[in-house]
Amino acid sequence: METLRSTFVHHIDTESFSLESFAEGHHRANELVSTKNYPDRPTLGLFLDHARDVIERRELSDCHHRSKVTDVTQSAGTETYLVETDAGAIETHRVVLAVGLGATPTLPEWTRSFPDDAPLAHVWDEAFDPATPGAFEGRTFVVGGGITAGHLACRLAEWTAVTLLSRHELEIELTEADPHWINWRHIGKEIHTLPPGSEARLDRVRAARNDATIPPYVERRLAEARDGGALEHRQGEITSANATDEGLSLRFDGGTKATAARVVLATGLEPVPKQPLVGRVSESLSLARGVEGFPVLNDQTLAWRRTDGTESAVYVSGALAEPSVGPFARNIVGARRAAERILDPPDQARTDPLPMSSRGGS
Structure with a gap:
């Protein structure tokens, strides 16, 4: 991902135009990317550097405690909560639960029984790195129809032949929802x-x-990769797969097959x-x-x-x-x-x- 989907006023600081000021103060205004019919969007690098600056300026590291929370309980007859962690309990009077989307990928049923060395990965697997996908002789299938699948397909197409496989036609939306919802x-x-x-x-x-959609600038990157012959888009679904010495043997819902394939899933995370x-x-x-x-x-x-x-x-x-x-x-x-x-x-x-x-x- 080179740029964020959200506009430059969406960041972790409290002042709306903090990121813009940071960019201008560090001579990086060119990293606020112009977008048709939408405010400028920051590059990923600019956004992360600004976030690090906010963390340092506001001394957030001083109140950061790294451990795994296992439960939250309450002392009987008191207003005190105990945040139970793998490093001991922390007493507090208020708790904010901001747990994110979680770490369990959503996996299709056909993926349930494969050997560990099968050419199958999920984009959110800790061991998977799209920058170094590893050598593979066959075609790589990226399964998914959203922005993550689009970015991933473009990146992998720099290394190998890629098919972006989605259940529906690619749907184009600039933002995750109408801005009125802010x-x-x-x-x-x-x-x-x-x-x-x-x-x-x-x-x-x-x-x-606007789940499972891609913004216009990702659509343009996909079109460029298609025109260059490195990527194709296919509408359909894998119904079954088997591991072979050459890779995965795939069967699709239309009855067609593919052999010597590698699959990378971009199918989201569990609710x-x-x-x-x-x-x-x-x-x-x-x-x-x-x-x-x-x-x-x-x-x-x-x-x-x-x-x-x-x-x-x-x-x-x-x-x-x-x-x-x-x-x-x-x-x-x-x-x-x-x-x-x-x-x-x-x-x-x-x-x-x-x-x-x-x-x-x-």
Whole structure:
């Protein structure tokens, strides 16, 4: 990935134009990439360097503790929570659960029984590096239809012959959702009027997210790779596969086959409510869960409600908060919106939209 999909005002600092100022102050304004009908987007390198600068300036390393959280419990008769980790327990009065999308890849059924040395990988496997995919004589199939699959196919096409295999035609969307979903007023009108924990909420959020889509600039890279003969796009699905000495033997839903193949999956990660930590915390603290295991939150504070309807001091951010924060919950701007709501009382929570840009795309 060379550039972010999101605009340059979406970053980890508190000031909207901090990244822009950083770029200009370090003579890197050329790394704010012009995008048609959209504000400029930062290169990945610029974004990461700015993030490191924020961490250093705000001394965030001083409050960072690296360990694996195994549970959150509460001392009987007190307001004190114990964050249980593999390095001991930490006492606190408030907890923010921001656990991300998790580490368990979503795998098709046909992948369940292969030897460890089979030419099959998932893009999020720790051992997989698209920059050094390893030598392979046959064709590489990238399975997926979203932005990760698109980026991956373009990168691998620099090394080998690639087929991008998707179940549907490639769908083009510039952003992950309509920018109106950044605005708390819009979020409140669209989803907070629906029952907390309901399927209706989740359906509305999912309908608003442009999942499994690619932006126009990735589509252009794919077209260039196709025109150069290094990449092809195929619509379909693998229904079965067998490992052979030459690679994988694949059968597709149309009845056709491919031999001597390598497969790299870009099929996403398991839903965040399925993470074991989420289940342990909800059980230990008697916290309410709605459809598909998502937490039932107070929409104004993002506090996780107990099963008796009262509020805990466990707050939720990230993808786990989508039914309250909306389709951008898992994105950088969603984390910022969640932080605003957690820190500010409901009557003080800002409802104005974040500024989109002081720079126009072209």
